[in-house]
Amino acid sequence: MAKRLQSTKELLSLQEKIGASRDPEQKVxxxxxxxxxxxxxxxxxxxxxxxxxEGHGLEGEVALRLTGCHGFCERGPLVVIHPEGTFYQRxxxxxxxxxxxxxxxxxxxIERLLYADAGGKTYEHEKxxxxxxxxxxxxxxxxxxxxxxRIEDYLAIGGxxxxxxVLDEMEPEEVCAAVKASGLRGRGGGxxxxxxxxxxxxxxxxxxxxxxxxxxxxxGDPGAFMDRSLMEGNPHLVIExxxxxxxxxxxxxxxxGYVYIRNEYPLAVERLxxxxxxxxxxxxxxxxxxxxxxxxxxxxxxxxxxxxxxxSTALMASIEGEVGEPRAKHIHTVESGLHxxxxxxxxxxxxxxxxxxIDRGVDWFTSIGTGDVSDNPWGxxxxxxxxxxxxKVNNTGLVEVPMGATLRHxxxxxxxxxxxxxKFKAVxxxxxxxxxxxxxxxxxxxxxxxxxxxxxxxxxxxxxxMDESTCMVDIAGYFLHFLADESCxxxxxxxxxxxxxxxxxxxxxxxxxREGDLTLLQDLGETIAEASLCALGQTAPNPLRSTLKxxxxxxxxxxxxxxxxxxxxxxxIRYSIDAEKCTGCLICARKCPQECISGEKKKPHVIxxxxxxxxxxxxxxxxxxxxxxx
Amino acid sequence: xEPPDDKTVRFQINGRSHEGTRGESLLAAxxxxxxxxxxxxxxxxxxxxxxxxxxxxxxxxxxRQKLTTSCNYPLxxxxxxxxxxxxxxxxxxxxxxxxxxxxxxxxELRSLAAEYGVEDTPFVTDEEHADNxxxxxxxxxxxxxxxxxxxxxxxxxxxxHKRMESPYxxxxxxxxxxxxxxxxxxxxxIGIEETEQMRRILKWHRDLxxxxxxxxxxxxxxxxxxxxxxxxxxxxxxxxxxxxDCR
Numbered sequence: 001m002a003k004r005l006q007s008t009k010e011l012l013s014l015q016e017k018i019g020a021s022r023d024p025e026q027k028v029x030x031x032x033x034x035x036x037x038x039x040x041x042x043x044x045x046x047x048x049x050x051x052x053x054e055g056h057g058l059e060g061e062v063a064l065r066l067t068g069c070h071g072f073c074e075r076g077p078l079v080v081i082h083p084e085g086t087f088y089q090r091x092x093x094x095x096x097x098x099x100x101x102x103x104x105x106x107x108x109x110i111e112r113l114l115y116a117d118a119g120g121k122t123y124e125h126e127k128x129x130x131x132x133x134x135x136x137x138x139x140x141x142x143x144x145x146x147x148x149x150r151i152e153d154y155l156a157i158g159g160x161x162x163x164x165x166v167l168d169e170m171e172p173e174e175v176c177a178a179v180k181a182s183g184l185r186g187r188g189g190g191x192x193x194x195x196x197x198x199x200x201x202x203x204x205x206x207x208x209x210x211x212x213x214x215x216x217x218x219x220g221d222p223g224a225f226m227d228r229s230l231m232e233g234n235p236h237l238v239i240e241x242x243x244x245x246x247x248x249x250x251x252x253x254x255x256x257g258y259v260y261i262r263n264e265y266p267l268a269v270e271r272l273x274x275x276x277x278x279x280x281x282x283x284x285x286x287x288x289x290x291x292x293x294x295x296x297x298x299x300x301x302x303x304x305x306x307x308x309x310x311x312s313t314a315l316m317a318s319i320e321g322e323v324g325e326p327r328a329k330h331i332h333t334v335e336s337g338l339h340x341x342x343x344x345x346x347x348x349x350x351x352x353x354x355x356x357x358i359d360r361g362v363d364w365f366t367s368i369g370t371g372d373v374s375d376n377p378w379g380x381x382x383x384x385x386x387x388x389x390x391x392k393v394n395n396t397g398l399v400e401v402p403m404g405a406t407l408r409h410x411x412x413x414x415x416x417x418x419x420x421x422x423k424f425k426a427v428x429x430x431x432x433x434x435x436x437x438x439x440x441x442x443x444x445x446x447x448x449x450x451x452x453x454x455x456x457x458x459x460x461x462x463x464x465x466m467d468e469s470t471c472m473v474d475i476a477g478y479f480l481h482f483l484a485d486e487s488c489x490x491x492x493x494x495x496x497x498x499x500x501x502x503x504x505x506x507x508x509x510x511x512x513x514r515e516g517d518l519t520l521l522q523d524l525g526e527t528i529a530e531a532s533l534c535a536l537g538q539t540a541p542n543p544l545r546s547t548l549k550x551x552x553x554x555x556x557x558x559x560x561x562x563x564x565x566x567x568x569x570x571x572x573i574r575y576s577i578d579a580e581k582c583t584g585c586l587i588c589a590r591k592c593p594q595e596c597i598s599g600e601k602k603k604p605h606v607i608x609x610x611x612x613x614x615x616x617x618x619x620x621x622x623x624x625x626x627x628x629x630x
Numbered sequence: 631x632e633p634p635d636d637k638t639v640r641f642q643i644n645g646r647s648h649e650g651t652r653g654e655s656l657l658a659a660x661x662x663x664x665x666x667x668x669x670x671x672x673x674x675x676x677x678x679x680x681x682x683x684x685x686x687x688x689x690x691x692x693x694r695q696k697l698t699t700s701c702n703y704p705l706x707x708x709x710x711x712x713x714x715x716x717x718x719x720x721x722x723x724x725x726x727x728x729x730x731x732x733x734x735x736x737x738e739l740r741s742l743a744a745e746y747g748v749e750d751t752p753f754v755t756d757e758e759h760a761d762n763x764x765x766x767x768x769x770x771x772x773x774x775x776x777x778x779x780x781x782x783x784x785x786x787x788x789x790x791h792k793r794m795e796s797p798y799x800x801x802x803x804x805x806x807x808x809x810x811x812x813x814x815x816x817x818x819x820i821g822i823e824e825t826e827q828m829r830r831i832l833k834w835h836r837d838l839x840x841x842x843x844x845x846x847x848x849x850x851x852x853x854x855x856x857x858x859x860x861x862x863x864x865x866x867x868x869x870x871x872x873x874x875d876c877r
Contacts, residue, residue: 306788323785328680328702489766489792491681496728499790500753520752527724530697530717531683 004283007291008164011155011284018156027062027104028082029053030144034069034232035225035267036397037076041093042066045077048096056100068143068233068271071398072131075115080126080144087126088113118394118416130395134413136368137400138384139352143233148271151278154236160284162358166244167292175248175358176202182357182365183373183382188216188310188347189430189459190535191448193377194354197344201334202249204342209253212343213246213296214319215351217261217268218303218310221431222482224462226386227348229398231261231268234352235275239298241351243284244358246296249344257298258338260315264305273300307486311534312337312345314488325488326534347460353383369403370447381447385458391427391465392419399463401446408442411465422467426550430459432479432486433539435546436472455546457539471568472551473558477505479543487536494537497528501544511571513559522548567629570614574630577618579604581626588618588627639707650705657685657700665713668722668742669701670729670816671767676776678702679768683725688712697721719746727751733763736817763819766792770811770820779862780806783834795833802834806859807852843873850874 005011031037031046046066053062070078075089081103088099091113102108114122115129123129126144146153154160166175180195201211215238219227231238238259246255261269276298279285287295301319308314309324316338318324337343357365366373371380381403387410389399394416401410407427411417418424426436429446435456437444444450448458466475484498501524504517525541525548532538548555557563564572577588577597584602589595596612599605607618619627639652643665650659655678660667671682678701685700690710697717712718726743731753733739743749766785771794774780782805786795796802807829812822821832829852830837840849841856850873860867 328699330698330703485789487789489787489789490679492683492725492728492732492765495766495789495792496732497724500728500731503754524724527721531686531721531725533680533683533699 004281005290006283008168011160011164011290015155015158015161018152022156025083027058028065029062029099029104030065030067030080030082032068032070032076032078032144033066034073034076034143034229036069036073037078038267040076042077045079045091045093045096048093049079049100052096052100055097056105058100058104062100062104065147066149067146068148069140069229069398070126070144071137071140071229071400072129072395073397074395075397085125085127087115087124087129089115130416131397131399131414134409135400136384136402138356138368139230139237139349139386140233140398140400142237143229146234148233148235149274151236151275151282154234158359159236159355160240162355163240163243163284164290166247166358167290167294170358172202172248172251175244178362179248179354179357180377181373182362183369183371183377183380184350184353184357184365185377185381185448186347187349187353187385187458187460189457191381191458194346194350196377197334197346198245198249200332201342201344204335206253206342209250210341211250211253211255212338212341213242213249213255213257214315214338214343214345215242215257215259215298216310216312216315216345216347217259217265217272218315219262219265219348219460220307220310220486221460221462223390223464224388224431224460226388226398226461228265228268230348230352230386231265231272235268235272236279237352237355238272238348239275239279239285241354242298243289243294243296244354245344245346245351247294250296251294255294255296257296258301258319259298260301260303260309260319262305263302269300269302276300306488308488308534308536311536313534315345316343323488325490326536328533349386349461357383370445371449381449385446385461387429387461387463389415389463389465391463392422392467392470393417393465394419403447404445406443406445407437410446410463411442415465418465418467422469424465425468425470426466426472426547428456428464428466428475428479428543429462430457430542431462432482433457433536433542434459434462435542436466436475436550437546438550455549456542469566469568471564471566472547472554473505473508473564474566474568476543476547477502477509480505480540483536483540487540491533491537493528493532494534494540497524497532497537498540500524501528501541505544508555508558509569509571511558511562511569513555515559517559518548518552518555573614574609575607575612575614575616575618576628576630577605577607578626578628581624583624583626585623587621587623591617591621593617639705641705641708642710644711644713652706653704655701656687656689656703656705656711659705660687660700660711660713667700667713668745670739670742670765671769672701673769673773673814676769676772679772681767682729682765684722686718686721686725688715688718722746723748727753729765731755732759733765733817733819736763736765736819738816738818739763739765763817764794765817766794767816768794769814769816770794773810773814774805778806778808778810780804780808780858782806782836783811796835800835802831802836805831805834805836805838806855807831807836807838808855841870843876844871845876846873848873 033042049064077091079088079091116122176198184194185191285297303309306324309318311326314324314326333343366382369382373379384400384402386400390396399414428436480502484502487494489495525544529541567573582604589597594611596608597605637652648663667685669685671679680699680702687700726748730751734755782802812820823830838852838854841853842849856870
C-alpha cells in the first residue's frame with residue numbers, strides 16, 4: 001500500500017480496486033472507539049470480540065473494526081453489526097460471546113441490548129433510533145463506517161476524490177469561488193465566510209510565495225468535542241480539506257500547513273499523526289502531490305492547554321514559540337499572520353466540509369441550511385452544524401443537524417427531552433462565552449445570525465441544557481470564573497474586569513448582594529464587551545448579560561429576598577425533613593458527613609441547622625422524598 | 631503645496647483634517663497634532679501593546695464606526711477619528727475604576743483618574759496586593775527588550791496570576807541597572823536606590839557596583855552597564871573610564 005501515487009488517475013483506479021475488493025455482505029463487528037466509549041471500556045470490549053471471533057473460528061469470515069465516535073456517547077459502548085446494521089448499546093464484556101453466537105452467526109437480534117426509548121419501544125437499526133433519525137449526518141456520516149487508522153477505508157468511501165477533482169478540473173481561483181458560493185461560514189465560532197477569507201489570503205502579498213494554511217484544533221469549550229471526534233473518527237476528511245485549501249489559497253506558490261491541536265487530545269493527535277504519515281506515503285502530501293505542481297505538507301503543533309490559544313492571533317504566536325497572547329487585528333492575519341506572512345486559519349469542522357462541497361457540489365451544499373447566499377456570503381448559514389448536546393437531557397452526545405433546525409427539535413426530538421421529566425429552563429449555546437436562551441425561544445431556528453440576535457452565539461457548537469434545578473446566577477458565575485481563569489491577562493478590561501464580575505456575582509451567590517450590583521454588573525459587562533482586545537474578552541460577558549436579560553428576577557430574588565429558587569446557592573438554602581413523609585429509616589442520619597441528623601428509628605428525623613453544611617447528601621439518599629430544600 | 635507622497639495620508643480628528651504617515655500609531659499622530667488622549671502602557675520608543683485600554687477612540691472607516699485603542703491602530707487614509715465621545719468617556723472611567731482597584735495608592739493613577747472625575751472605585755480592592763502598584767502595562771519589559779536589549783525581565787504566569795518579574799523572581803542577572811524601566815514605569819513601582827558604591831533596582835533584586843570616573847572620581851554608572859554598552863557598540867571598555875562630563 002505504501003506505493004506513492006503519481007497521478008489522480010492512479011488514485012481513482014486504486015479507489016476502484018479497493019471498492020471492488022470489498023464485499024458488501026461481509027460480516028463486520030464495528031466497535032466505537034471514540035474517547036467516550038473508550039472511557040466505558042470499549043478497548044477491552046474490542047479485545048474480547050477479537051478473541052471471541054478467534055474462539056469461534058470465524059477469522060477471515062467476520063471482521064472487527066474499531067471506528068471513531070458514533071456520537072451517541074450517553075449509551076456507550078456502542079457496537080454495530082454489519083451488513084444488517086443492528087445497533088447495540090451499553091454493551092458489556094459478558095455480552096460479547098452472545099453477540100457473536102446469536103447475532104453474527106445465527107442472525108438473531110438480542111432485544112436486551114437494543115436502544116429503548118422512554119416509552120419502552122426498541123429500535124433494531126442505528127438509522128431508526130430517534131437520536132440518529134432526526135439528524136442529518138454528512139460530516140459524521142462515515143465515523144461509524146471507517147477505521148480511522150486505515151487510509152484504505154477512507155479511499156473506499158470515495159476519500160480524496162474531491163482532491164483529484166480539484167487538481168484535474170479546477171483552477172485555484174475556481175476552488176475559492178466555489179467555497180465562497182457555498183456560503184460555508186467558519187465553524188470555530190466567528191461565522192466568517194470561509195471563501196472570502198480564502199480569497200483575501202490568496203490575494204495578499206507574500207514576498208516569497210509562502211502562505212500558511214492552519215487548522216485550528218484547539219477545541220477548548222467545556223463540553224464541546226465535535227472537532228475531537230472528527231479528528232479521531234475521520235482524520236483524512238480534515239486533511240483532504242486542508243490540501244484542497246492549500247491548492248486554492250497557495251498555488252502557484254509555497255503553501256505550508258499546520259494543525260494546532262490540544263495536547264489533551266492524545267487519541268486525536270495519534271490518529272491524525274497516523275493519517276498524515278499514510279497520506280505522505282501515498283503521495284497525497286509532500287512534493288508534487290498526485291503528480292501535480294502542488295508541494296504541501298502539514299505539521300502537527302501541540303498546544304499547551306491555554307484556552308486563549310484558540311484565538312487566531314494567540315494561536316499563531318504560540319506556533320512561533322511566543323507567549324500565547326492575542327494581538328489587535330487591525331491588520332488581518334490573512335495579510336500578516338504566522339511569521340508575518342499571509343495565513344488562512346479555519347476550524348476542524350470548516351475544513352471537513354470542504355471535500356464534501358467540492359465532491360457533491362455547491363448546489364447540494366446550499367440546499368441545506370438557511371437564508372440565501374447567492375450574492376452575499378453573509379446572507380445565510382449553509383450546510384450542517386455539529387452540536388455537543390450535553391446537560392440535563394436524556395440523550396447526550398454529538399448531534400449533526402442542518403442549519404436552521406430548531407432548538408426544540410434538537411433538545412426534544414434528538415435529545416429525548418429533559419431527564420426525569422423535569423421542566424426545561426434554558427439552553428446555553430456557544431461555549432462559555434455563549435448566552436443562555438430561555439424557554440420562550442425554543443422554536444428559534446439555530447444558525448449564526450439567529451443565535452447572535454438573541455444574545456448568544458454559535459461558538460464551536462456547545463449546547464448545554466439546563467432544567468429547573470439549575471440556578472441561573474450560579475451558572476453565570478461558573479462561566480465567568482472559567483473565563484477569568486482562562487484570560488491571558490494582557491488587557492485590563494478582560495483581566496481586571498472579569499475578576500471584578502466574579503467578585504460581584506460571588507457575593508450575590510453568597511446572599512451578600514447589594515442594591516446597585518445589577519447596574520454595576522451591567523455597566524462593567526458592557527465595558528468588557530466593547531473595550532477588550534480580543535474575542536475572549538469581548539464575548540466573556542455574554543453568559544452574564546443573557547441571564548440578566550432573560551432571568552433578571554432570579555438575580556433580584558438572590559439580592560432582595562435572599563432566595564435561590566433552584567436550591568443551588570448554599571448560603572441561601574436550608575434542608576429540612578418533612579415529618580409527614582419521614583419513615584425514620586435512619587439512612588440520612590448514617591450518610592450525613594456532619595452527623596447532624598438526629599431522631600429515633602421509625603420516628604421523624606431533624607437536621608441541626610447550625611451544623612449542616614448543605615451538601616445535599618440526605619436529599620440524595622432519601623427514598624421517601626422527605627428531605628426538602630427551600 | 632506639494633502633492634502628498636504615497637506614505638502621507640489624510641484623516642480627520644473631531645472633524646478637522648490632518649495629515650500623517652500611513653501605518654504609524656494613531657495615538658502618536660493624534661498627540662503630534664496637539665490633542666490629548668490618556669495612556670499608561672504606550673511609549674513612542676517601543677512597540678504598542680494595547681494593554682491599558684485607556685487610549686480608546688472611535689474610528690469611522692467607510693460606513694463602520696467602532697471603538698478601538700489608538701496606540702496599536704495603524705493610521706489609514708480617510709479615517710475619521712472621534713476623541714472623548716460619550717461612549718469613550720464612559721468606558722474610560724470604568725477602566726480607571728478597575729485600575730484604581732488594582733493600584734489604589736499609585737499617585738500618577740489617582741491624578742489621571744481625577745481628571746476624569748473618578749475619585750473612588752466601586753470595585754473591590756485586592757488587599758494582598760495593595761502595596762504593589764504594578765498595573766501590568768509591560769512597558770518596563772518592552773523598554774528592556776527593544777531599547778536596552780538586556781532582556782532581563784518578563785511576564786510570568788497567565789491571567790489573574792500574571793506578573794512582571796525577574797527570572798524566578800530571583801536576581802535579574804541580565805539587568806544592567808540602566809534604570810530605563812524605572813523611568814518609563816507609569817506607577818513608579820519598580821524602585822531604584824543609589825549610593826556611592828551601589829545602584830539597586832529593587833523589583834528585580836539587582837545590586838550593581840558603580841564605576842568611578844577616572845578623572846573626577848565621581849561614580850557615574852554601574853560597571854556592568856558600561857561593559858554592556860561597550861560590547862554593544864564595539865568600543866574598548868576603557869572608552870568609558872571617564873564620566874560624560876570629563877570625557
